[in-house]
Amino acid sequence: MYALIRKKRDGGELSGEEIRQFIGDYVAGQIPDYQMAALLMAIYFRGLNPRETSDLTLAMVASGDTVDLTALPGVTVDKHSTGGVGDKTTLVLGPLVAAAGLTVAKMSGRGLGHTGGTLDKLEAIPGFRTDLSPDEMVRQVQRTGLAVVAQTGKLVPADGLLYALRDVTATVDSLPLIASSIMSKKLAAGAKAIVLDVKTGSGAFMSAPDDAFALARAMVEIGAAAGRAVEAVVTSMDQPLGLTVGNALEVEEAVETLRGEGPADLRELCLVIGSRLLLLARNSSDMYGARDDLVGLLDSGAALEKFRQFVVAQGGDGRVADSPRSVLPQSSLSCDVTVPTSGYIESIDALMVGEAARSLGAGRQRKGDPIDAAAGIRLLHKVGAQVTAGMPWATIYANDQEKLAAGRLLMQSALVTSTVEPKSIPLIYGAVDRLGIEVRLAGKM
Numbered sequence: 001m002y003a004l005i006r007k008k009r010d011g012g013e014l015s016g017e018e019i020r021q022f023i024g025d026y027v028a029g030q031i032p033d034y035q036m037a038a039l040l041m042a043i044y045f046r047g048l049n050p051r052e053t054s055d056l057t058l059a060m061v062a063s064g065d066t067v068d069l070t071a072l073p074g075v076t077v078d079k080h081s082t083g084g085v086g087d088k089t090t091l092v093l094g095p096l097v098a099a100a101g102l103t104v105a106k107m108s109g110r111g112l113g114h115t116g117g118t119l120d121k122l123e124a125i126p127g128f129r130t131d132l133s134p135d136e137m138v139r140q141v142q143r144t145g146l147a148v149v150a151q152t153g154k155l156v157p158a159d160g161l162l163y164a165l166r167d168v169t170a171t172v173d174s175l176p177l178i179a180s181s182i183m184s185k186k187l188a189a190g191a192k193a194i195v196l197d198v199k200t201g202s203g204a205f206m207s208a209p210d211d212a213f214a215l216a217r218a219m220v221e222i223g224a225a226a227g228r229a230v231e232a233v234v235t236s237m238d239q240p241l242g243l244t245v246g247n248a249l250e251v252e253e254a255v256e257t258l259r260g261e262g263p264a265d266l267r268e269l270c271l272v273i274g275s276r277l278l279l280l281a282r283n284s285s286d287m288y289g290a291r292d293d294l295v296g297l298l299d300s301g302a303a304l305e306k307f308r309q310f311v312v313a314q315g316g317d318g319r320v321a322d323s324p325r326s327v328l329p330q331s332s333l334s335c336d337v338t339v340p341t342s343g344y345i346e347s348i349d350a351l352m353v354g355e356a357a358r359s360l361g362a363g364r365q366r367k368g369d370p371i372d373a374a375a376g377i378r379l380l381h382k383v384g385a386q387v388t389a390g391m392p393w394a395t396i397y398a399n400d401q402e403k404l405a406a407g408r409l410l411m412q413s414a415l416v417t418s419t420v421e422p423k424s425i426p427l428i429y430g431a432v433d434r435l436g437i438e439v440r441l442a443g444k445m
Contacts, residue, residue: 067137086243096270102145175214213234246375253266258307274290345381
């Protein structure tokens, strides 16, 4: 290990065998944290080339179990977001593409910090189970075409160990380490076609678009090296996605979107990612035809019916598809946040909104902290809206008066108004296709 640390410190290239050796030995407890921390710091400063990054990812996959999805029909698909505020895309996208005939077996995570977690949102539905075993997941997908479950502790144990060490050694924001962390879990989960939603902006891990594209390219390259069909879409997180932040509130908004309603940005993002999944799975021959198919499934109610089947299959109350508010938990306290000065909304800091939601009880500071499923935020206006002083621009919800006050204070800091109408924020910056070809845009795709 001393030789590997020195080699990478001095800019050398690690062989595949060396990478597999140190990952295997670290998981086995044969390498102390201080030496692994030194190697992570060397990687942070010296980086890894594409071949090293792929080898690291595959070594991490091999550190634990993998999910066998070969019993499922067709091309199994998955989607991953790098994390954001108000990002309930999976709740809409999963049922939508399953209704289109795709096979969706997805492992998701919980929220931490200012970002929300898909599992927390689904568990806001009374009775909903996320702790399905891999065999239970496969059987459910065979019946309904869709399952979203918690990742088991036996998948990619190397990632859990390395991330905990990165978190305390200031090596989290290393592009090859981020890419290998994300892709090791996606590859271990077994899907053959994957679309990555790489967020950029104030509420994203990658605040600059150039960094987001670099991460997207790295992950697509890893997918190609592993024989998977992987594409990435780089999308905005300069303001929350949709109009709600918080678990039960986001489920309600997802149901609205599956009804053919809902916020325009959430609907558009689901159509873009869903169209790419249809193309990757070869269920459609062109992007426009795929999009038309998905719009039809939203408008006809077929996507909403698939959501109902999915919820019931995992033990949840299917009435959530008909009357969300009668089923989902509701907060006992609420208050409006008002506009300080007249003009246009110039920006809504997504990071600050995420922190406000956490202070209301909707998020957690540490893994394992309890959350309040009813707490959260409903935006009444977004960037570009013309507003007058004193009018409400958001409503916040909590079950504790102190938390409500703390959330209100943070929300007041999230809004910036201007007397000049701002330029619109692009929803989608571009994409990296499965061949690694990058296209940059400033709007829809």
